[in-house]
Amino acid sequence: MIEPYNKLVKLAARAFYDDLTSKGDNQPKTGRSDNRGIAVVVLDALTRRQWVREEDLAKDLKLHTKQLRRTLRFFEEEKIITRDHRRETAKGAKIYSAAVAATADAATGKEGEEKVKLHTHSYCCLDYAQIYDVVRYRLHRMKHKLKDELENKNTVQEYICINCGKRYNALDALRLISFEDEDFHCERCNGKLEVESDKFAAQDGGDGGDGDENARRRRREKLKDMLQKMEVQLKPLIDQLGRVKDLPVPEFGTLQAWEARASAAGRAANGENSGDSKSHLGYNGAPMPYSGDTKVIVDFNGTEGKGEGVKSETDSTSLKVLPPWMITSGMNLTKEQRGEVKQEIKMDGTSTSTAAQYTDEKKSTIVHDDKNIQDEYIKAYYAALLKKQHEMEEAAKNPQDGNGADDPSSSTSNRQVGIKTKREEDDDGTEWEEAPVRGNGGYKVDLNVEAVAPAEDEDDEDDVDWEEG
């Protein structure tokens, strides 16, 4: 949010303050005392800071404090920055230092300065809202001034007598009115007056005696040129103004308000609610409201080599597998919620075929899984889950489950099989079709499926046994 404004400041600095020399140096310019460009450096530095103590800034920029002050005073007059001066003890300085430490950027050394007894410290800060207005006003004035002069807007009209050549200007108008007609008349010879510039424009390049007119024409050319150059050279700045136009203005508030906010934010970030924040505010202080938040975007599905395992995982999210410790006897659960091992077994009819499928699936998924760490994570999770379920089922003395018990990756393949069996169900069009309906949770529906119901009941009871054991 602050970036476009900073760019605006930088552009404005280069456009308007590039050749600024600090005033008051009467001594002839040597290479050393030529400090043009300082203004740009200072403004750039300020875009990277918020409120900053001027001594600190001087130190950072390796400038003499006096020199920096002069520049800052100038910018204050230009309404680019706001400044604050206060007499403060070491404690006051500490508050500021704490605030600084809380901002992400200005983590400069300031220990050691805190022993200052009671000094007037000056602080400065960019005033973005005002900069926006000042820059716009400046551009407006520049354009206006050039245009005014180009269009003779504020010039006094001159008149000349055709007869005797006496000159008048608009300020004489009152004396020149004649009541005979609507023209101006010469006071001396009562001749008709002509508007002077018109006349000279007419005899363009005539006797050429009038250097005055030539100078005027040159001036006009220069003005036109300047206006054109202005449009071209200031275009980036004007564009940036347009870009910034609808953005909210970064506002730091007064020094006090800013300090309070900064240190509060710093404390909050460090999980500390009270006490001396100074010692705990490290360089990893909280970002200020306008220094931008860190955005973490986790792209779950964006990876290219998305394996089947992932797909199955997302497919099955509609039915969540409950962790075993959440399952109690009273719960009306579907098999899918418990983990669908049993269901698969029933569908395939025999345990061996299931096992075969397990291994086949496993191989294919493993190949895919290698590509994706996320898959690995999911796999590990399901492996743990499955293991639990197998333990449960072993407790229920179900002999078929021994096959996949120790297989860590079978969970994902397990899901695969689940999907596959659903497909089979569709193909067969047999009683298994009801499995998904049952999966959606009705107890009555569950009862209708005779083959399954007892097993489930048994499972429920076993479940309780296992948990109690």
Next chain:
Amino acid sequence: MFFHIVLERNMQLHPRYFGRNLRDNLVSKLMKDVEGTCSGRHGFVVAVTGIENVGKGIIRDGTGFVTFPVKYQCVVFRPFKGEILESVVTMVNKMGFFAEAGPVQVFVSNHLIPDDMEFQSGDMPNYTTSDGSVKIQKDSEVRLKIIGTRVDATEIFCIGTIKDDFLGVINDPAAV
């Protein structure tokens, strides 16, 4: 711009005004003398608002006239370059138009009238836009900006422009 200031003036009073009403006579003569006058330094004296103090009179040798130094408060109007004034048009010709803002006369030459306004001569000479929507003629009320002043000892004359934002006709006399 208007100012409320204190001025001083030496008033010569004929002996026939001496008597009980001397002070009243002095004040009414002062008003008659100064209100409506113009000094280049202070501008137009609009109104005397009070007498600060009347000094001791000095009798002129030979005439019997007495001179009183009088300090008085008054409102003055002094136009400045850059000032915006509202004025009434008094005369229009092809060179431009004249207008009055209270006591001050202002001339606006035709190159300081917007380019889209053209001079129309005739019974009621005027400047009119091509679509006829805006017309400047005698008695039009015009807001203008002073771009130059000529200040003599007893006279102030201004030239103005209406070629800027928010300047120009502020009423239409034809519509009233």
